[in-house]
Amino acid sequence: xxxxxxxxxxxxxxxxxxxxxxxxxxxxxxxxxxxxxxxxxxxxxxxxxxxxxxxxxxxxxxxxxxxxxxxxxxxxxxxxxxxxxxxxxxxxxxxxxxxxxxxxxxxxxxxxxxxxxxxxxxxxxxxxxxxxxxxxxxxxxxxxxxxxxxxxxxxxxxxxxxxxxxxxxxxxxxxxxxxxxxxxxxxxxxxxxxxxxxxxxxxxxxxxxxxxxxxxxxxxxxxxxxxxxxxxxxxxxxxxxxxxxxxxxxxxxxxxxxxxxxxxxxxxxxxxxxxxxxxxxxxxxxxxxxxxxxxxxxxxxxxxxxxxxxxxxxxxxxxxxxxxxxxxxxxxxxxxxxxxxxxxxxxxxxxxxxxxxxxxxxxxxxxxxxxxxxxxxxxxxxxxxxxxxxxxxxxx
Amino acid sequence: xxxxxxxxxxxxxxxxxxxxxxxxxxxxxxxxxxxxxxxxxxxxxxxxxxxxxxxxxxxxxxxxxxxxxxxxxxxxxxxxxxxxxxxxxxxxxxxxxxxxxxxxxxxxxxxxxxxxxxxxxxxxxxxxxxxxxxxxxxxxxxxxxxxxxxxxxxxxxxxxxxxxxxxxxxxxxxxxxxxxxxxxxxxxxxxxxxxxxxxxxxxx
Numbered sequence: 001x002x003x004x005x006x007x008x009x010x011x012x013x014x015x016x017x018x019x020x021x022x023x024x025x026x027x028x029x030x031x032x033x034x035x036x037x038x039x040x041x042x043x044x045x046x047x048x049x050x051x052x053x054x055x056x057x058x059x060x061x062x063x064x065x066x067x068x069x070x071x072x073x074x075x076x077x078x079x080x081x082x083x084x085x086x087x088x089x090x091x092x093x094x095x096x097x098x099x100x101x102x103x104x105x106x107x108x109x110x111x112x113x114x115x116x117x118x119x120x121x122x123x124x125x126x127x128x129x130x131x132x133x134x135x136x137x138x139x140x141x142x143x144x145x146x147x148x149x150x151x152x153x154x155x156x157x158x159x160x161x162x163x164x165x166x167x168x169x170x171x172x173x174x175x176x177x178x179x180x181x182x183x184x185x186x187x188x189x190x191x192x193x194x195x196x197x198x199x200x201x202x203x204x205x206x207x208x209x210x211x212x213x214x215x216x217x218x219x220x221x222x223x224x225x226x227x228x229x230x231x232x233x234x235x236x237x238x239x240x241x242x243x244x245x246x247x248x249x250x251x252x253x254x255x256x257x258x259x260x261x262x263x264x265x266x267x268x269x270x271x272x273x274x275x276x277x278x279x280x281x282x283x284x285x286x287x288x289x290x291x292x293x294x295x296x297x298x299x300x301x302x303x304x305x306x307x308x309x310x311x312x313x314x315x316x317x318x319x320x321x322x323x324x325x326x327x328x329x330x331x332x333x334x335x336x337x338x339x340x341x342x343x344x345x346x347x348x349x350x351x352x353x354x355x356x357x358x359x360x361x362x363x364x365x366x367x368x369x370x371x372x373x374x375x376x377x378x379x380x381x382x383x384x385x386x387x388x389x390x391x392x393x394x395x396x
Numbered sequence: 397x398x399x400x401x402x403x404x405x406x407x408x409x410x411x412x413x414x415x416x417x418x419x420x421x422x423x424x425x426x427x428x429x430x431x432x433x434x435x436x437x438x439x440x441x442x443x444x445x446x447x448x449x450x451x452x453x454x455x456x457x458x459x460x461x462x463x464x465x466x467x468x469x470x471x472x473x474x475x476x477x478x479x480x481x482x483x484x485x486x487x488x489x490x491x492x493x494x495x496x497x498x499x500x501x502x503x504x505x506x507x508x509x510x511x512x513x514x515x516x517x518x519x520x521x522x523x524x525x526x527x528x529x530x531x532x533x534x535x536x537x538x539x540x541x542x543x544x545x546x547x548x549x550x551x552x553x554x555x556x557x558x559x560x561x562x563x564x565x566x567x568x569x570x571x572x573x574x575x576x577x578x579x580x581x582x583x584x585x586x587x588x589x590x591x592x593x594x595x596x597x598x599x600x
Contacts, residue, residue: 322461324456325463343463344470344473347463347473347474347475348473348474348475349475350419350474350475350478352441352443352461353443353461353463354452354455354456354460354461354462354463355452355462355463355464355465356449356452356453356456356464357449357464358449358453359449373453376453376457377453377456377457379457380456380457380458380459381456381457381459383459384458384459384460385459387459
């Protein structure tokens, strides 16, 4: 395992190709991964991290699925950032995903830039980064790669698959495509399909990247530049969709940034402008522009019912999992109605499902934040599922 | 987790009517006391619907399968005949369309178990007759301006509705204010006067 706490120069987002942190597996060498687009990928790398210990019966594995720009360091220290993992509130000893009890596996998704193969990695056919030659991937492709990782680890089935936002989409793909491998499923702040509005916001982000002259048709690696200005704008627009109007008002209102009066110019007069600019600038240091295009595309293509005649319930017919579906009142990106549609479909096939809408003004990002009610509910749901699974209080 | 002795007497009565190992939907399950009993004591595959977030959270946190929803609008999402029992305990009078809810209960469940406060109870009648005020009994304890109960009925009204809808009453019980069955309330006339609550087992 190697760590990397040093700050990278701008444009070297994620890890350099071939560089690794955490664990990794090379998969698809014998039989490549057949992608939804028809292309085949293999061999490819999946970077992942594990927490806790697998029990003798191999019955306590939990798969944590990350969101659009997440990585495999969900708990403990993240060697990329030197900060705590993105779900450190959820995963760890004594936390709702108790690593004294469960064996937590968190893989980096296909198409990302944190170690799992994506457009920033070297295309063996050309010796230079894939760029736009990388095949377009889907959420289901990400899940197929995860299933291959589980095969590689010798884990037949999962006690739980859990994730928020795009992580929740992966959870849903898991129960639909591998129903026999999922005992319980927790999609949080998720949706069963990308709406026109969701696609529209993503397209704004992609156009911002592609309008940056440094993008060079996705081949910026040949010019030793990155479209960081475009990517920053994409992130700024996206970040607004992760927060609620009430949350923005509570946090910033119309407060001015380090000044008493307007400058009558286009500086960041308002705190909210300064905050968004900061979000954009810090994002380009940690994420790759082409990866952003590919993963947002995968989310846009996501429509769970599409292969089932548009009837979502049909997608869940083979599911054996118990579900805990969760949404947040102020999430307007994947609003409660989307979670309710999932619950209705699960009810229609009489699947065991719990559904809670949690009061929060923190918008879509609530699932990443300290929302005590969410933790209490997940703890109760997981405890009861663990009892049904016959898991002991502690795996060790 | 609640032990059976902590459960309200009238809920326990309902719980004991459910055959072991049944599939049950508890509509308006509150904090999950009855569901918990059905799962732990009757080995039922029991689910709930609850309108209040606090109730749902309490249920899910104690490991019950409960969805946040509304009896008036969300029953249509459940497939027909999916449950052996659909239970509606002390909730009918708070729905906007009780008739439709009753029809839906018997579509989803092979049987329905329904309990409701009896507006024909002598204390209710007495309160209106002597005091001229809306009743305030143990079961009906909200002032008129803040009560969630918008569709009161008497036991006789309920029986009439069942007849109108062609619903078979398999079993009926007059429940006293202490939550126990009244053994001597044999006739509808007596039950409608003596009962604080009515409890019915219905089938299509």
